[in-house]
Amino acid sequence: MKQKRFSWQRLVHARLFMPLVCLAVVLLANVIRTPDFFKISLNNGVLYGYLIDIINRSSELVILAVGMTLATAASGGQDISVGAVMAVSAAICCQILSGGEVSVTSLAAPIILAALAGVVAAALCGAFNGFLVAKLHIQPMVATLILYTAGRGIAQLVTRGQITYVRVDAYKVLGGYIGNCPIPTPVFVALIVVIIMAIILKKTALGLYLESVGNNGKASRLVGLNSALICFMAYVLCSILAGIAGLVASSRIYSADANNIGLNLEMDAILAVALGGNNLGGGSFNLTGSIIGAYTIQALTTTLYAMKVSADQLPVYKAIVIVIIVMLQSPIFRSLIAGMKHKRTVTVNEK
Amino acid sequence: MKSKKLSRSGLLLAITIVLFLLMYVSGMLIFSDKGFAKPQMFLNLFISNAGLIVIGCGLTLVMITGGIDISVGSVTALICTVSAFMMENMGLSAVSALIASLFIGLLFGVVQGYLVSYLEIQPFIITLAGMFFARGMTAVVSTEMISIKNELFLKWAKTKIILPFGYTNKKGVYIEAYIYPTVVIALLTLVLIALMLKYTRFGRALYAIGGNAQSAVMMGLNVRRDKFKAYALDGFLTGLGGFLFCLNSCAGFVEQAKGLEMDAISAAVIGGTLLTGGVGGVVGTLFGVLIKGTIASLITTQGTLSSWWVRIALSALLCFFIVLQAVIGSVGSKKNRAKLV
Numbered sequence: 001m002k003q004k005r006f007s008w009q010r011l012v013h014a015r016l017f018m019p020l021v022c023l024a025v026v027l028l029a030n031v032i033r034t035p036d037f038f039k040i041s042l043n044n045g046v047l048y049g050y051l052i053d054i055i056n057r058s059s060e061l062v063i064l065a066v067g068m069t070l071a072t073a074a075s076g077g078q079d080i081s082v083g084a085v086m087a088v089s090a091a092i093c094c095q096i097l098s099g100g101e102v103s104v105t106s107l108a109a110p111i112i113l114a115a116l117a118g119v120v121a122a123a124l125c126g127a128f129n130g131f132l133v134a135k136l137h138i139q140p141m142v143a144t145l146i147l148y149t150a151g152r153g154i155a156q157l158v159t160r161g162q163i164t165y166v167r168v169d170a171y172k173v174l175g176g177y178i179g180n181c182p183i184p185t186p187v188f189v190a191l192i193v194v195i196i197m198a199i200i201l202k203k204t205a206l207g208l209y210l211e212s213v214g215n216n217g218k219a220s221r222l223v224g225l226n227s228a229l230i231c232f233m234a235y236v237l238c239s240i241l242a243g244i245a246g247l248v249a250s251s252r253i254y255s256a257d258a259n260n261i262g263l264n265l266e267m268d269a270i271l272a273v274a275l276g277g278n279n280l281g282g283g284s285f286n287l288t289g290s291i292i293g294a295y296t297i298q299a300l301t302t303t304l305y306a307m308k309v310s311a312d313q314l315p316v317y318k319a320i321v322i323v324i325i326v327m328l329q330s331p332i333f334r335s336l337i338a339g340m341k342h343k344r345t346v347t348v349n350e351k
Numbered sequence: 352m353k354s355k356k357l358s359r360s361g362l363l364l365a366i367t368i369v370l371f372l373l374m375y376v377s378g379m380l381i382f383s384d385k386g387f388a389k390p391q392m393f394l395n396l397f398i399s400n401a402g403l404i405v406i407g408c409g410l411t412l413v414m415i416t417g418g419i420d421i422s423v424g425s426v427t428a429l430i431c432t433v434s435a436f437m438m439e440n441m442g443l444s445a446v447s448a449l450i451a452s453l454f455i456g457l458l459f460g461v462v463q464g465y466l467v468s469y470l471e472i473q474p475f476i477i478t479l480a481g482m483f484f485a486r487g488m489t490a491v492v493s494t495e496m497i498s499i500k501n502e503l504f505l506k507w508a509k510t511k512i513i514l515p516f517g518y519t520n521k522k523g524v525y526i527e528a529y530i531y532p533t534v535v536i537a538l539l540t541l542v543l544i545a546l547m548l549k550y551t552r553f554g555r556a557l558y559a560i561g562g563n564a565q566s567a568v569m570m571g572l573n574v575r576r577d578k579f580k581a582y583a584l585d586g587f588l589t590g591l592g593g594f595l596f597c598l599n600s601c602a603g604f605v606e607q608a609k610g611l612e613m614d615a616i617s618a619a620v621i622g623g624t625l626l627t628g629g630v631g632g633v634v635g636t637l638f639g640v641l642i643k644g645t646i647a648s649l650i651t652t653q654g655t656l657s658s659w660w661v662r663i664a665l666s667a668l669l670c671f672f673i674v675l676q677a678v679i680g681s682v683g684s685k686k687n688r689a690k691l692v
Contacts, residue, residue, distance in 0.1 A: 077473075077475065078476075078479075080479065132670070132673065136673065136674060136677040137677065138626060138673055138677070139419070139626060141419070141421070141475040142419065142616065142626055142673075143673075145612075145613060145616065146613075146666045146670055147666075148613075149610045149613040149662055149666060150662055150663050150666035152659075153660070153662045153663045154663065157657070157659060157663075161657060161659075264483070267479070267483050270479070280473065281473065310490060310494065312486075312487065312489075312490030312494060312605055313487050313490045313491050314487060315483035315484065315486055315487035316483075316487030316488055316491060317487075318483060318487075319480040319481070319483040319484035319487065320484070322476070322479075322480045323466070323477065323480045326466075326472050326476050326480075327466070327470060329472075330470045330472050331471075332470050332471050
């Protein structure tokens with residue numbers, strides 16, 4: 001009996017317990033509502049089903065969540081410019097592909113080149129954020145607020161206030177399907193990003209450095225780490241990933257819509273990081289948790305859409321969820337609850 | 352130490368005022384043919400930014416304590432839409448819309464303030480959640496744009512207060528300069544907040560908390576309570592400012608006041624309020640707002656540039672001032688840091 005209870009407690013306190021439970025709850029709610037939720041069918045050589053849709057749609061979010069996790073770990077703050085950076089990268093990529101036209105059916109430049117330009121532009125945005133955060137020690141959210149508001153303006157200027165369409169099949173691959181493969185490409189993109197990041201974090205000391213800088217930047221500097229550089233790199237990496245996500249998002253709609261690409265996604269990414277059991281105050285992080293968090297958020301979004309909640313109203317629910325999570329994470333709130341529990345046990349014992 | 356800090360904020364304020372004058376005078380010289388030199392143009396800065404002045408005051412209070420509130424733009428949109436909905440769709444009076452606006456603002460301030468000060472959660476996260484919550488709630492109230500036609504409301508919005516000076520136009524007709532009641536309320540609020548910051552215990556406590564919260568606790572200040580009050584007051588002022596904003600726009604819709612938080616934060620920062628807290632004031636914020644207004648009217652007078660340039664120019668200016676603060680700050684604190692290490 002004692003043994004069992006012990007393992008139960010260990011389970012509850014495991015880092016991935018919370019995110020997995022959240023995911024399970026959302027999925028369970030869906031199964032109850034629509035019994036054929038898990039059904040996956042093959043139509044026209046392409047996989048169909050709620051589950052596939054969720055996994056497909058959450059690809060950008062997974063990519064963003066990975067970057068957001070690193071930025072959060074290193075700086076103890078979040079990068080709220082990721083949505084705008086997505087728009088910038090998509091705008092630049094599409095503008096190069098279309099050669100300045102509003103709508104084209106043939107490419108003006110190789111896709112690789114344009115995609116690379118988009119990612120480089122995103123990296124520059126990241127460098128700007130990183131410079132403000134790491135070198136000038138500005139709170140991450142204020143620093144990234146600059147691009148959060150200016151980013152979409154820059155994207156608008158790049159596309160000259162219009163939606164640039166690239167109606168070329170080759171460009172639709174990134175957000176569609178490769179040849180006859182039944183699984184959507186974004187899933188692979190997300191998978192590749194996660195695998196590469198996992199390898200980098202496992203095989204190099206970068207992960208450890210990020211945690212150490214996030215826990216105590218000054219101490220890390222004193223033991224010989226270049227705190228500023230590591231924090232800077234985390235932001236560049238976060239923006240590069242946002243740029244990749246932007247390309248995927250723009251390929252889905254084969255256009256660059258500066259106003260809507262990545263809209264409100266920064267909130268989702270932060271939510272995914274928080275839901276994954278990561279401390280939003282920085283320090284140690286858990287990539288797997290964030291990824292599970294990202295899938296949970298997308299599942300929640302899809303569920304809410306299915307419940308006829310409009311896209312404009314979604315943030316209400318997400319904001320409530322994030323407030324609850326940060327409250328649960330707050331040490332003071334925990335000690336309050338613990339104090340209440342303690343009181344209750346004392347009174348029970350006295351009886 | 353104290354005198355040094357004061358001079359630092361004085362220096363930042365002086366730079367801001369000089370910048371504003373430079374911008375305005377150069378605007379007058381470049382666009383003199385388009386009416387930039389008329390006194391009414393200057394008053395229009397106040398008229399179109401009355402709401403922002405009040406919201407900026409609230410935000411300055413919070414920023415002085417070292418916190419931030421990025422929900423103000425969305426809360427403004429919520430207030431405008433709720434006011435419009437109450438008056439147009441429910442047929443309620445303008446007074447009840449005003450009360451509802453103040454209540455909504457205060458509610459946001461109290462909830463966010465509680466979470467930030469008593470549960471010690473990062474203000475960014477909480478107010479980011481508040482920002483999305485308010486924007487989403489706006490869509491819940493109404494997804495369509497509602498224009499306000501309530502008589503009393505329009506009377507509040509458009510009663511001209513004639514000033515004792517004016518100018519003669521090209522045809523030789525004397526035109527009196529005027530302002531709207533919103534400007535009076537905004538400036539009155541500004542003066543009250545400035546006096547409160549300077550002469551009350553609460554106002555001074557805010558600076559102490561922002562300078563060093565730990566020392567403030569040791570001095571015997573009730574840091575949590577004062578922080579909470581700052582957020583609550585900020586929320587109330589956002590409610591008032593949001594209503595003034597609504598009086599200026601006479602409409603409510605989901606996308607309204609997008610990026611207003613950025614305008615308010617940059618106004619405060621440009622006006623010399625440090626993002627790290629402890630230094631700043633609402634007079635600077637007023638000049639920050641005026642600079643923002645000048646940029647906007649320069650770009651609209653110029654005519655060919657897209658309105659996105661206002662935001663980009665303001666972001667660039669904010670960036671410049673943040674760097675300036677960091678440079679001035681590091682010059683001041685380098686000696687102290689050297690001592691510590």
